[in-house]
Amino acid sequence: MSHVQSEVDPAARVRRWALIILAVTAIAVIAWTWRSIAVLQREANAAVDPLGQISADPDQLDETELLLRNSAIHAQRAKKASNALPLRVASRLPLIGDDMRAARTLANALDNTVSDAGVPMVDLAARLLDVPEQGNGPRPLVNTDALNDAPATVDRASRAISVSHQELAEINAASIIDQLSVPVTLATDKLGKADQALREANAYAPFAADLLGADKPRDYLLVFENLAEARPTGGIAGKWALVRVDKGAIQLVDIGANENLTELTLTSRPPLEDDFVALYGPSLGPVTNANLTPNFPDAARLILATWAQQGRQPPQGVVSVDTVAIARLLELTGPITVPTPGSSDQIVVGADNFVQVAQADMYRWFEGQEEARQLFLSGLTAVMLDRLGDNMSMRNLATTLAGLRDGQHLMAYSQDEAEERALQQAGLSGALPAPTGKQALVFVTDNGGSKLQHYLHLGTCATAQAIGVQIRNDVPADFSSALPDYVLNQRAGAPDGDQIVTLAVYLPAGRGTDSVTVDGKPVPVQAGTEGGWALVRVPLSVPPGQTATVKIQLSGSGDAPEVQNQPLTHEVTAADGVCG
Template identity: 30%
Template sequence: MPRSEKRSEPRNADTLVRWLRSRRARQLACAVGGLFLAGIAWIAVTGMLARNELLAAQRTLDGLRQQMAAGSAATSAASVTGTPGAAVDVAARHAARAHRLTTGPAWYSAAHLPVIGGPLRTVRGAADAADRLTRDVLAPLAHTATELTAVTGQDDGSLNLSALRRAAPALERASRSASDVRTQVAGLPRSSWLPSLERARTQLIAQLDRIVPATVDAAAAARVMPSMLGEQGPRRYMVVFENTAEARGTGGLPGAFAILTADRGRLSFERFGNDTELAKARATVDLGTEYAALYGRNAPTSVWVNSNLSPHFPYAARIWTAVWREYKGQKVDGAFALDPSALAALLAAAGPARLPDGTAITAANVLDMTERTSYAAFPKTEERKEFFLDVARATADVLLGAADDPKRRPALFTALRGQLQEGRVKVWSAHPSEQSELRPRPFGGTLPDSSDPFAGLVVNNAAGTKLDYYLDRRLDWVPGRCTAAGREITVTVRLTNTAPGSGLPTYVTQRVDAPPYRTRPGDNRLLVSYYATEGAQLDKATLDGRPALLNHAVERGHPVYTVDLELPAGATRNFVLHLLEPHSERPPSLLRQSLVRPLQATVRPYVPCGD
């Protein structure tokens, strides 16, 4: 064989090997590419299916929530199946399918890829969160609510306290699960190249921010409600109706009152009375040196209408219960407070009440009738106070009737929870173990004794008028630069008296403060207090641009700066404080005093120290 042919054989063999290797590489590349495309297709298809399942779960829960809010348990049952619990079960099945669709090797691998991995991790995390939320949180809440609002087998319509106590462990687990889910969702990627996904994450966090406190409250309720509602024996409570047309620290002037009894879940009222009856009653209670220095050693405990000058509701509750014991020789187990705005929300769920003369008291008119038009309709004090008692009796009958009615009970409880969360219904227990559960809740009405950032605007009517019905309040909290001593904070309080200059009844506009200066009908006078963060120091304060004369005190560790100001009809006053507060990056918690018109508050974001 020629030498040249022998030399060509290896070259031909090498070419063949390279060709075979190239072919296998192409096949492998095609196979990998095919798998990648299949994975992308699988993720796209299952992602769309998961989205549809999540939307179905959301629609089910939205329908349930709307129908529950509308007030009919029977109607809510019609949305999917028989009960709210069954509706949540349907939503849970949709969420579970969404979770299953976003698991598996394709989703796991793709979620760890650069660029596209972030959005996919968010999708997987959201589906998992929805699954856990419906299964471990909403389901036990809904089933407990169904059991509690169902007929108990008794003719008196009392609440099923044994069922509530049995549900306590499940509700406690639901509360922990809700907090865990909130933490899980917060850890998902914050940003991606899909704005719609970022919005969905933000909305989910907002929903969880509402759900988590609700589960905490539900678990606490299961722990304390059985005993508070008389599971082990009758309980007695003082219920005070606050008139927010004349501001006091906890909301409004304590006017009419009632004594409520609770016996094995059955509620009833023993009697009703008004502030005149307790005008000369005194309370023997020691609220500490700070309280005495700020409010005077005797005035709040010896003058019923000034018993709630402090925004710290437990102080008022202790005074009220002590007054009743001194006056009647009867011990009570706690106190509740509510105002006409709260009554309006409860009547919206329970239905209208009727006065003895046939007048309808509804959600739409109860606030206006009790805090505005009644002063013109009943110029005599005795007639007006009797009207207030008639309103209290009539609305109490309707509310107790709704609580006894399994069909109206869910809507009433939903409305009550909303008012508790807003702090328009406040609760205090004389039993320490129960009060420890109530204290940190919004309805506890407590002034926190912590060093966390805090901002509280509190007004007390100093004129004896009923003009706070027309009061607008605005608070702007603006953090400034950092210094070695702390962070600069500017607080601007804007108060506007929108009362008309004429046409109001004399009782509404008359002054009992006898000021040394001339006033007109509709002019008001307020003690305006700002509660700052513990450790804050005042640099300067102005009232309408001029240096303000302030009273400085401390309550529960919070510096309190108070200005006495005249607020003429139609006028606006601006109260500005420049403070130096301890370093923090946390936004302040706000004290929202419950008056007729809600506080308008703005909290500006921090500028990081060093910028």
């Protein structure tokens, strides 16, 4: 009996030890797995968190680089944790397989994003801003050698971000554990925004070097729009400057005023659409009427045709800035002291007073002295461009220019079709958008030859059934003595201080008008089309201190449109009580 027991016991002991070893191994594997998951989760969160703090502001480039470098370290650790043997095995198992695969996808996406897109883009930005000293010449805004390398870097980054975003977007965050769903959702959102931004940058990066004269100089006609005399792109084209951009540096070539350009003849006009000619044809001679249209590319083509008619060599493009844009640029240059022509006096002009000076004060200072006023403006323009060329860098300009672009205070046109498409992609072209059912456009045009829109206030509103517009005239009560004659209406028979304007409303796609009223009374309107939009134009004369209320009752059905308008001196407000 004892012999039999001795034969059985060793096998039982082996089985017991095998079970013990298997159990210990299983516990160790489970512990290793959960430790790997914990490490991956911790490192993934640490990699994702900085993405929410990254800024596109060039002034924060150093901070952005530190955040990305930190994110890269944690992304690599997360990737290493995701490649641990237990997670690779667990990703093939039921129940927990989805979680493990999501964890590995997140880790790989973060690592690829930071290493293949984030770090290279920050390195590129640093190179672009590393502008070498130029001695006596104007300082370039950007390092054009780096700008030539930008297309390849942006393209690689765009493709890397796009792949990572697509991989994360395919994860069903609702089906995985909370510890993973939060970083997956956050990373998907951040990469989606980065993907869109890089797609847009990828569209115009190939043209940036040429636009900034990296390989050969480029000439641009810089047009200054005065918001005191309203036009649909902003204001009347008053001053102009011919500038040359060579390897990123700006130089002033010539400067003048609209009076220096003779009227555009019929035979010199560029090709125009029939609906455009029907709306604006009789008024298109003076360069000051080139932007009766809200479509800046058409306005720029008319300006270039006028320029060429003078026997001048056409520049490669047109850039428009208005008085608000110049005030913003003066924030960068600092105040400018301008001598008063024919006097020992000097005037200090800065960001805080430029709009008031350019749109109001100078007409009083130089009343009856047109040549002195033009010399004053030319001197101010020349000094500002000199300051921008010598002392500014893209690091200082980028954020300001982006804000000006978004408010359409800055627009650009290129005669090269591919470059023009890139400018449209970048939101710089000022092109009339394609009509949609969710948008309406409102434009005001001075029709009295005045500078009174400095005192105009616009309010708008919209519902699914109506669009409302209010125009308030805040001309001083003592305008007849307080304002120079040059500022008041020049049109024969027009009341001196009235806002004599044409209001144009571009209707949502598929909508028409049932009625148009001014201050509750039906009025006749001019109907037309432009760029696929149906529009109505309403002539108005608003006395000093008064408000005109225009209500357009819409036909057809649709949602309440978003109302957009041209750049104006004063912020647009809500037209309370008009659309209800």
